[in-house]
Amino acid sequence: xxxxxxxxxxxxxxxxxxxxxxxxxxxxxxxx
Amino acid sequence: xxxxxxxxxxxxxxxxxxxxxxxxxxxxxxxxxxxxxxxxxxxxxxxxxxxxxxxxxxxxxxxxxxxxxxxxxxxxxxxxxxxxxxxxxxxxxxxxxxxxxxxxxxxxxxxxxxxxxxxxxxxxxxxxxxxxxxxxxxxxxxxxx
Numbered sequence: 001x002x003x004x005x006x007x008x009x010x011x012x013x014x015x016x017x018x019x020x021x022x023x024x025x026x027x028x029x030x031x032x
Numbered sequence: 033x034x035x036x037x038x039x040x041x042x043x044x045x046x047x048x049x050x051x052x053x054x055x056x057x058x059x060x061x062x063x064x065x066x067x068x069x070x071x072x073x074x075x076x077x078x079x080x081x082x083x084x085x086x087x088x089x090x091x092x093x094x095x096x097x098x099x100x101x102x103x104x105x106x107x108x109x110x111x112x113x114x115x116x117x118x119x120x121x122x123x124x125x126x127x128x129x130x131x132x133x134x135x136x137x138x139x140x141x142x143x144x145x146x147x148x149x150x151x152x153x154x155x156x157x158x159x160x161x162x163x164x165x166x167x168x169x170x171x172x173x174x175x176x177x
Contacts, residue, residue: 001040005051009060012050016077022105024047024098025073027066029054 039095046102047074074101082108096122096131103135107142116142123163133164137173150176 005026006012016023043049052060054069064073064081074083083101085094103118119139123132140156143149157177160170 001037001044002035003040003043003049005049007051007057009050009052009063012048013075013079016048016075016079019048020077021048022046022077022082022102023073023075023079024043024049024101025060025064025075026049026051027054027057027061027064027069027071027073028051029069032051032053 036091036095039091039098042095042098042102072098072101074098074105076105076108080108092126093129093131096126096129096135099126100131100135103138107138107145110145112142112146116146127163130167133167133169136160136164137169140173140176 006015009025012023012025015021054061061067066073068086070086070088072085073081074085075081082104083097085097085101089097099118099122103115103122106112106118107115116139119135119142122129122135123139126132136159137156140152140159143152143156153173153176157173157175160167160173161177164170
């Protein structure tokens with residue numbers, strides 16, 4: 001089950017607020 | 033830690049996930065005060081940071097930290113029964129992790145917050161006499177015995 005990572009912080013924050021779900025933000029230097 | 037079915041499942045069920053690469057998203061790193069990778073932030077639905085994981089962790093330790101972050105979100109929202117349940121799940125499922133000791137401590141605090149019964153703190157101190165005895169959290173709980 002792949003994780004559907006978002007890449008737009010503002011959109012992710014808005015989605016979290018609307019859905020009332022917390023966010024997990026992954027900051028990485030690994031190949032994406 | 034990715035791909036791992038337990039980690040992926042927990043993230044998909046509990047979070048809106050976002051990922052930022054150090055080279056392509058330096059703006060996001062500055063915005064959230066991230067100076068090193070890997071760093072994981074757990075924010076509540078209002079965007080308030082509730083947990084930060086810096087540096088690599090093996091799978092179980094990583095999952096336990098992510099679960100801890102989810103529990104912290106519930107705790108900070110004042111949902112103490114939900115928080116306690118989440119903390120105790122870490123203690124039960126991932127007892128060999130550093131996060132389990134922290135979770136045991138906060139489970140006791142959550143029960144106290146939910147019930148105003150100081151016995152919850154005393155029971156937590158007692159639990160630390162046989163679990164995670166060398167942890168910093170055992171020292172913090174020792175004042176309750």
